[in-house]
Amino acid sequence: xxxxxxxxxxxxxxxxxxxxxxxxxxxxxxxxxxxxxxxxxxxxxxxxxxxxxxxxxxxxxxxxxxxxxxxxxxxxxxxxxxxxxxxxxxxxxxxxxxxxxxxxxxxxxxxxxxxxxxxxxxxxxxxxxxxxxxxxxxxxxxxxxxxxxxxxxxxxxxxxxxxxxxxxxxxxxxxxxxxxxxxxxxxxxxxxxxxxxxxxxxxxxxxxxxxxxxxxxxxxxxxxxxxxxxxxxxxxxxxxxxxxxxxxxxxxxxxxxxxxxxxxxxxxxxxxxxxxxxxxxxxxxxxxxxxxxxxxxxxxxxxxxxxxxxxxxxxxxxxxxxxxxxxxxxxxxxxxxxxxxxxxxxxxxxxxxxxxxxxxxxxxxxxxxxxxxxxxxxxxxxxxxxxxxxxxxxxxxxxxxxxxxxxxxxxxxxxxxxxxxxxxxxxxxxxxxxxxxxxxxxxxxxxxxxxxxxxxxxxxxxxxxxxxxxxxxxxxxxxxxxxxxxxxxxxxxxxxxxxxxxxxxxxxxxxxxxxxxxxxxxxxxxxxxxxxxxxxxxxxxxxxxxxxxxx
Amino acid sequence: xxxxxxxxxxxxxxxxxxxxxxxxxxxxxxxxxxxxxxxxxxxxxxxxxxxxxxxxxxxxxxxxxxxxxxxxxxxxxxxxxxxx
Numbered sequence: 001x002x003x004x005x006x007x008x009x010x011x012x013x014x015x016x017x018x019x020x021x022x023x024x025x026x027x028x029x030x031x032x033x034x035x036x037x038x039x040x041x042x043x044x045x046x047x048x049x050x051x052x053x054x055x056x057x058x059x060x061x062x063x064x065x066x067x068x069x070x071x072x073x074x075x076x077x078x079x080x081x082x083x084x085x086x087x088x089x090x091x092x093x094x095x096x097x098x099x100x101x102x103x104x105x106x107x108x109x110x111x112x113x114x115x116x117x118x119x120x121x122x123x124x125x126x127x128x129x130x131x132x133x134x135x136x137x138x139x140x141x142x143x144x145x146x147x148x149x150x151x152x153x154x155x156x157x158x159x160x161x162x163x164x165x166x167x168x169x170x171x172x173x174x175x176x177x178x179x180x181x182x183x184x185x186x187x188x189x190x191x192x193x194x195x196x197x198x199x200x201x202x203x204x205x206x207x208x209x210x211x212x213x214x215x216x217x218x219x220x221x222x223x224x225x226x227x228x229x230x231x232x233x234x235x236x237x238x239x240x241x242x243x244x245x246x247x248x249x250x251x252x253x254x255x256x257x258x259x260x261x262x263x264x265x266x267x268x269x270x271x272x273x274x275x276x277x278x279x280x281x282x283x284x285x286x287x288x289x290x291x292x293x294x295x296x297x298x299x300x301x302x303x304x305x306x307x308x309x310x311x312x313x314x315x316x317x318x319x320x321x322x323x324x325x326x327x328x329x330x331x332x333x334x335x336x337x338x339x340x341x342x343x344x345x346x347x348x349x350x351x352x353x354x355x356x357x358x359x360x361x362x363x364x365x366x367x368x369x370x371x372x373x374x375x376x377x378x379x380x381x382x383x384x385x386x387x388x389x390x391x392x393x394x395x396x397x398x399x400x401x402x403x404x405x406x407x408x409x410x411x412x413x414x415x416x417x418x419x420x421x422x423x424x425x426x427x428x429x430x431x432x433x434x435x436x437x438x439x440x441x442x443x444x445x446x447x448x449x450x451x452x453x454x455x456x457x458x459x460x461x462x463x464x465x466x467x468x469x470x471x472x473x474x475x476x477x478x479x480x481x482x483x484x485x486x487x488x489x490x491x492x493x494x495x496x497x498x499x500x501x502x503x504x505x506x507x508x509x510x511x512x513x514x515x516x517x518x519x520x521x522x523x524x525x526x527x528x529x530x531x532x533x534x535x536x537x538x539x540x541x542x543x544x545x546x547x548x549x550x551x
Numbered sequence: 552x553x554x555x556x557x558x559x560x561x562x563x564x565x566x567x568x569x570x571x572x573x574x575x576x577x578x579x580x581x582x583x584x585x586x587x588x589x590x591x592x593x594x595x596x597x598x599x600x601x602x603x604x605x606x607x608x609x610x611x612x613x614x615x616x617x618x619x620x621x622x623x624x625x626x627x628x629x630x631x632x633x634x635x
Contacts (some may be wrong), residue, residue: 115565119572124618127564144618300612 003131004029004162007095008037009170010138016066018042018057018417020050024070025110027097029162042417042446045438047074049410051081052436055090056414059397060372060424062213064145065092065414071099072110075156076117080404082152083121087401088234089211091150093141094122100160101129114156123151131164136176143176149298150211181297183314185322190310191269191293192325198267200332201227202287204250204279207234207400208272208296210393212316218271219243221320225327228336230258232273234400237390245333247340251279252536253382256343259534259542261336262287269293269323272316275306276401285541295319345387352502353527356380356455357387359506360427363453364388366510370395371423372415376408376432379461382532384427406435412450413442423451423514430456430483440493443519451513452495452521454486457528465531469546470538490521497521553582554607555626556614558597562588566619570599573617577610579603594621 001009007030011019020042023031034041044050047069054065065085069078075096085092098104099111118125124144126137134157141153195201209218219240222229229239230250239246248255250262262268268290273279280286283305294301294308295316302311312319349355360383367373373388375381375398390396397415399407412426433454443450460478467475487497497520500509506524513520534545560566567586574581583600601610607625614623 116568119565119569120576125565298616300616302612304609304612 001166001168002029002033002162003134003157003164003166004033006131006134006166006168007138007157007162008033008039009168010135011039011066013170013175014064014142016064019066019068020044020053020057020414021068022047022050022070022074024074024097026071026099026159027068027074027095027162029159030068030095030097030157042413042442044410045441046436047077048081048406049436049439049442051078051092051094052084052407052410053414053417053439053442054092054094055081055085056374056397056411057418058090058092058414059411060394060415061418062394063418064142065090066095067092068095070097070110071114072112075114076112078154079117079121080402082118082154084399084402084404084407085152086121086123088399089150089207090152091145092152093145094152094154096154096156097162098127098156098158101158102160104158114154118154118156121152122154125154125156127156128158128161131161131166134161134166135168139176143178147179148181149208181315183318184312185319187310187312188319188322191312191323194267194291194293194310195225195269195323195327196325198327199329200264200266201225201327201329202262202265202268202290203227203229204262204268204270204273205229205231205235205238206271206273207232207393209235209238209316212272212297214316214320215392217317217320221324224324226333227269227327227329228261228333230254230262232276232279232400233385233398235273235393236385236396237393241389241391245336247336249385250542251276252281253386253532253534254542255386256534256545257336257339259536259545260339260343263541263543265290267291267293269295270308271295271320272297274301274304280306281536281542282539293323295323352504354500354503354506354524356383356524356526356530358503359455359524360384360387362506363425363427363510366514367425368423368514371425372397372412372419374408374412374415374424374426375399376426376428376435377403377405378429378432379457379465379532380427380429380432380455382462383455405432408432409436409452410439410442412452413439413448416448416450425451425453427453427455429461430454430458430480430486431460433486437489440490440495443495444493447518449518452490452519453513454521454523455526456483456486456523457526457530458483459528461528462532464528465535468531469535486521486523495519495521497523499523499525501525552604553600553602556599556601556611557624557626558599558614558620559589559622560595560597561619561621562593562595563619566595566617567597569617569619570597570614573613574599574601574610577613578605579610
């Protein structure tokens with residue numbers, strides 16, 4: 001068979017039945033092999049969108065997402081999405097065609113040094129130099145993407161390697177195995193001693209917990225060692241909905257209860273998180289009274305920005321049970337419950353106009369169980385994290401580390417293909433939506449029943465909010481009041497839609513959206529003066545949150 | 552201060568670029584680089600000297616994650632100062 005056919009054989013060996021991509025000159029042999037393959041290819045309309053769909057597929061399902069692109073511009077268009085997967089630790093395998101080796105290094109048509117470009121945005125990357133090494137390289141790519149802390153892997157395949165003949169027997173081929181996780185429980189006793197001695201313990205939960213498959217162990221840990229908990233953006237949905245001691249998201253736009261409690265705790269148990277600057281605010285003033293237990297799979301995260309008094313490395317599933325000792329902190333639990341009550345969200349927004357937090361709460365209350373919500377980036381993203389509840393982090397896909405506008409719509413395509421039985425909703429902003437709007441064509445082509453909610457304030461809202469607060473109200477390039485007619489735009493892709501502007505229209509509009517069997521776009525117009533609160537200003541400690549201010 | 556890292560790496564086309572990219576991105580200045588293929592030519596012996604006020608573990612922990620790095624040892628810090 002040809003190298004191109006081998007690629008698809010290896011994908012099938014790894015259980016891949018869904019891939020996202022866009023053809024072009026240097027990857028034509030693989031697309032030719034796809035023509036009769038059982039692997040289903042979903043044509044995106046921009047390679048960045050295709051790779052985001054692979055990310056959405058991976059994050060919603062826990063499987064490896066696969067995307068393909070041609071050399072040159074096809075490959076460079078993947079870079080942003082690979083960076084997104086890198087910073088959010090998403091297992092993705094990207095396959096790029098490369099010009100033939102005979103012309104490599106001559107600035108050939110559509111030639112660019114993709115291996116060089118990949119260095120900063122992948123966990124690892126390969127250039128395949130002969131068809132003999134192709135199968136082993138692809139197997140290795142899948143193993144690396146899933147091993148330890150997951151991440152994106154790129155395999156660049158020159159056209160002559162795709163066309164070369166090889167005798168390949170999949171059943172005889174040895175596949176690289178996912179590396180086992182080394183777990184050391186040597187420090188478990190120290191961790192238990194700190195937990196037992198703590199008067200004000202706090203669990204700070206990140207995306208590493210669910211990625212380790214440790215959701216049951218987390219619930220057991222929080223039940224056996226009763227303590228309040230907070231989550232990062234990526235971990236929303238990790239704590240069971242009936243856990244009374246959960247305080248919500250912490251950080252720049254976290255809940256006041258979460259931030260105030262973390263600032264007061266005397267023991268911070270960081271589980272699969274990395275003290276990101278959007279979480280800590282002023283690092284030197286973050287949780288100043290707390291000793292730290294840090295549990296992670298990546299040794300490089302330990303002591304990277306915050307000293308850990310005790311570190312445990314390895315498999316979260318094994319480590320959490322080993323840290324169980326019981327707590328005695330009734331006063332602290334009461335204090336946190338009080339904070340939670342005192343600083344609960346208020347939805348009694350005056351006036352007729354739609355209040356996005358309330359609208360999103362209504363959406364959250366109304367959406368079927370196990371719905372997947374894919375966000376874009378900006379104010380709406382923070383409102384989703386604040387006002388919607390999720391039963392699993394795999395149901396809330398948000399670009400965390402890279403903060404990539406344009407993520408939501410293509411991610412929803414991937415999520416819908418991964419979980420066809422579940423409702424998939426994109427919540428986007430009027431700025432973000434336009435960044436990968438071409439993927440409406442993908443939705444149209446495959447008749448994907450994705451629900452699209454655009455929260456439209458005719459602004460680049462988050463940038464506008466910072467201009468208002470920190471740049472003397474100089475609104476440089478954030479006015480989008482000449483937005484297209486989004487409902488008409490959707491109609492051009494045969495997607496029905498509806499526009500609402502008043503609070504009293506919300507319930508019936510949501511009802512109509514969920515009742516409609518296919519894709520649907522709900523255009524929600526909000527006041528451009530609404531901002532995201534609370535907010536920890538840059539350089540401030542997390543207890544110095546500012547609240548409500550109208551532009 | 553200077554730190555000397557003795558590294559054994561798989562001899563892949565981009566391995567040196569990977570080392571240098573991580574070193575630069577993590578905020579360490581390059582103060583010296585020697586490399587020689589080992590006898591089998593499939594791996595490289597690399598001596599990387601870097602300079603920074605940051606603790607060196609912040610670099611070594613990231614370099615350890617590079618897939619092509621087989622072994623990485625930090626030479627004694629005093630030795631590094633002497634040879635600088």
